[in-house]
Amino acid sequence: MSIAEAHFRPNAWYRAIALDNVPIGLVMVYIDFKADTPEDNPCHFLWRLMIGEPWQRKGYGKLALDILFDQYRREGIRTIFASCHMEEYGPYRFYMKYGFVDLLILIFSPLWTKKTFFYRWFCWKFHIGTFGTCQ
Numbered sequence: 001m002s003i004a005e006a007h008f009r010p011n012a013w014y015r016a017i018a019l020d021n022v023p024i025g026l027v028m029v030y031i032d033f034k035a036d037t038p039e040d041n042p043c044h045f046l047w048r049l050m051i052g053e054p055w056q057r058k059g060y061g062k063l064a065l066d067i068l069f070d071q072y073r074r075e076g077i078r079t080i081f082a083s084c085h086m087e088e089y090g091p092y093r094f095y096m097k098y099g100f101v102d103l104l105i106l107i108f109s110p111l112w113t114k115k116t117f118f119y120r121w122f123c124w125k126f127h128i129g130t131f132g133t134c135q
Contacts, residue, residue: 002028002048017051017064025051027064035079040123043079044072049091065098083121 003026006012011032017025026048033045051061069080082100084091096102103121 002026002050012047014048017060019055019060024055024060025049025064027068029068033081035081040079042077043081044077046080046082061094062098079123081121081123 003014006014006028009030011030012028013031014026014028016023017027027046027050028048030045030047033043035041035043046065049061049064051064072080082095084095086092101123103123
């Protein structure tokens with residue numbers, strides 16, 4: 001669904017994550033996301049970071065973000081926003097450990113299913129020449 005969805009979004013950028021030419025995941029970013037606060041622009045939104053279960057908790061998600069964010073820092077991107085479902089086995093702890101800061105924004109989103117989802121928003125800010133977190 002993610003790749004099909006991206007084909008209809010002109011600002012979607014996505015790449016496979018591979019290990020020894022074996023696909024193990026996917027990263028998708030919404031390019032040129034517009035933040036409400038001017039000091040956070042230019043920014044992007046980390047739309048998806050998916051690592052297959054056999055490769056989770058082995059550092060591949062962190063490595064993918066390290067590579068991606070290093071490139072964005074060189075491009076002058078100031079902020080990366082992200083969100084996730086607030087469920088027991090979701091990626092929230094991964095993002096917090098990586099250095100994202102919880103913005104304490106909880107969004108109720110009744111999607112097309114009968115299940116109710118809550119999304120939590122967080123962000124990562126780049127400081128000139130270094131990585132840093134939202135303050």
